[in-house]
Amino acid sequence: MSDKKIPYKIYLEESELPKAWYNLRADMKNKPAPLLDPATHKPMTAQALSGVFCDELIKQELDDSTPYFEIPEAIRDFYKMYRPAPLVRAYCLEEKLQTPAKIYYKFEGNNTSGSHKLNSAIAQAYYAKQQGLKGVTTETGAGQWGTALSMACSYFGLDCKVYMVKCSYEQKPFRREVMRTYGASVTPSPSMETEVGRKILAEHPGTTGSLGCAISEAVETATKSEGYRYVLGSVLNQVMLHQSVIGLETKAAMDKYGIKPDIIIGCAGGGSNLGGLIAPFMGEKVRGEADYHFIAVEPASCPSLTRGKYAYDYCDTGMVCPLAKMYTLGSGFIPSANHAGGLRYHGMSSTLSQLYDDGLMEARSVKQTEVFEAAEQFARVEGILPAPESSHAIRVAIDEALKCKETGEEKTILFGLTGTGYFDMLAYEKFHNGIMTDYIPTDEEIQANFAKLPKID
Numbered sequence: 001m002s003d004k005k006i007p008y009k010i011y012l013e014e015s016e017l018p019k020a021w022y023n024l025r026a027d028m029k030n031k032p033a034p035l036l037d038p039a040t041h042k043p044m045t046a047q048a049l050s051g052v053f054c055d056e057l058i059k060q061e062l063d064d065s066t067p068y069f070e071i072p073e074a075i076r077d078f079y080k081m082y083r084p085a086p087l088v089r090a091y092c093l094e095e096k097l098q099t100p101a102k103i104y105y106k107f108e109g110n111n112t113s114g115s116h117k118l119n120s121a122i123a124q125a126y127y128a129k130q131q132g133l134k135g136v137t138t139e140t141g142a143g144q145w146g147t148a149l150s151m152a153c154s155y156f157g158l159d160c161k162v163y164m165v166k167c168s169y170e171q172k173p174f175r176r177e178v179m180r181t182y183g184a185s186v187t188p189s190p191s192m193e194t195e196v197g198r199k200i201l202a203e204h205p206g207t208t209g210s211l212g213c214a215i216s217e218a219v220e221t222a223t224k225s226e227g228y229r230y231v232l233g234s235v236l237n238q239v240m241l242h243q244s245v246i247g248l249e250t251k252a253a254m255d256k257y258g259i260k261p262d263i264i265i266g267c268a269g270g271g272s273n274l275g276g277l278i279a280p281f282m283g284e285k286v287r288g289e290a291d292y293h294f295i296a297v298e299p300a301s302c303p304s305l306t307r308g309k310y311a312y313d314y315c316d317t318g319m320v321c322p323l324a325k326m327y328t329l330g331s332g333f334i335p336s337a338n339h340a341g342g343l344r345y346h347g348m349s350s351t352l353s354q355l356y357d358d359g360l361m362e363a364r365s366v367k368q369t370e371v372f373e374a375a376e377q378f379a380r381v382e383g384i385l386p387a388p389e390s391s392h393a394i395r396v397a398i399d400e401a402l403k404c405k406e407t408g409e410e411k412t413i414l415f416g417l418t419g420t421g422y423f424d425m426l427a428y429e430k431f432h433n434g435i436m437t438d439y440i441p442t443d444e445e446i447q448a449n450f451a452k453l454p455k456i457d
């Protein structure tokens with residue numbers, strides 16, 4: 001098919017939208033390692049998890065053999081309000097870069113929460129409602145997950161309690177107010193409301209918090225409140241399962257026009273958008289049906305895949321959550337305060353960690369000043385103001401397109417544009433004022449946290 005016929009935006013019809021999520025683990029030869037009980041170091045059972053998570057979500061979490069899970073109709077109806085997400089041919093960026101590469105991006109920022117996180121939030125709220133729960137608790141860092149969950153909970157009439165990392169709570173008052181508009185209660189973390197919060201504050205007075213710490217608080221509140229469970233916006237298998245809707249739509253849209261990507265790029269925080277985007281493509285790769293070059297992009301200031309260790313670690317600072325085997329910087333790792341671009345979790349989804357360890361995926365780390373340069377370049381030609389997180393993927397997509405310019409190769413590049421950056425203007429401001437710097441942790445800093453990894457034999 002000639003290039004000219006490919007529209008700027010490729011949409012699917014409502015009838016072509018995915019009816020089931022795809023569970024990549026079912027096709028993986030080396031399965032991701034199981035979650036372990038932090039006390040006994042034995043694999044977590046569904047029963048042991050049931051005080052923390054919703055029952056149906058536990059089933060999804062532990063299932064590494066069922067390839068497809070039907071998407072309940074109520075969730076598909078909600079998806080129809082903002083999906084399909086457009087798959088855009090970046091003609092303007094290609095023109096600007098003067099590259100022979102063909103660039104596509106899947107844009108997930110077309111909803112009020114501004115990111116892909118709503119795809120899993122609505123699923124998790126649905127299952128909580130089905131179980132007859134009163135509400136859910138969670139943590140949020142930059143605020144996208146908390147916003148998405150607030151929207152999902154208000155849709156199904158559930159109470160929503162969000163622990164927001166204190167520095168974001170103070171720096172992003174508008175995010176907080178969006179959450180409250182949707183009826184959520186938002187508490188800066190660490191707080192005096194929980195035992196673990198009080199303990200962390202006593203040990204580190206004046207701390208501005210971390211995701212790991214907010215997770216501990218949210219889990220504690222869920223387990224101590226009747227009718228509440230904890231939900232998480234990334235890292236877990238269930239989240240990656242729900243996010244497979246991104247990749248399934250992308251693949252269906254590309255197949256419609258006979259497009260096959262050579263390179264697939266995504267930013268990686270906890271790994272859910274990247275895992276979701278690549279799922280059906282990686283499925284083909286592990287089944288030996290096709291080959292693709294996958295690239296995970298992470299910040300140089302929080303480099304879990306490129307500089308972390310593949311080991312069992314705590315998922316939270318308070319060490320109350322199950323242990324996960326993942327590429328990790330250690331649960332005590334807190335990215336430098338100068339880091340502005342999100343993607344600050346210390347670990348990586350166990351599924352992506354296993355794929356990376358098996359050599360099925362590449363990982364690259366990029367500096368934030370280079371990320372914001374790419375963000376600005378993209379905004380000026382493609383019209384969308386990208387989230388700093390998403391801009392990590394833009395950076396590497398541009399780098400790859402420029403390589404094609406040198407070699408003359410006409411590669412097809414696909415990347416995930418996970419969201420918009422309207423609430424990140426303080427970071428953009430720093431960049432424009434020329435005061436954004438790059439902080440790269442030293443080997444000593446990284447080693448110091450490895451020493452605190454749990455000993456598992």
Ligand SMILES: *Cc1c(COP(=O)(O)O)cnc(C)c1O
Binds near residue numbers: 117272273
């Ligand atoms: C949360 C978020 C990410 C990173 O999370 P993953 O689970 O790694 O996908 C990336 N982009 C945006 C816009 C986000 O909100």
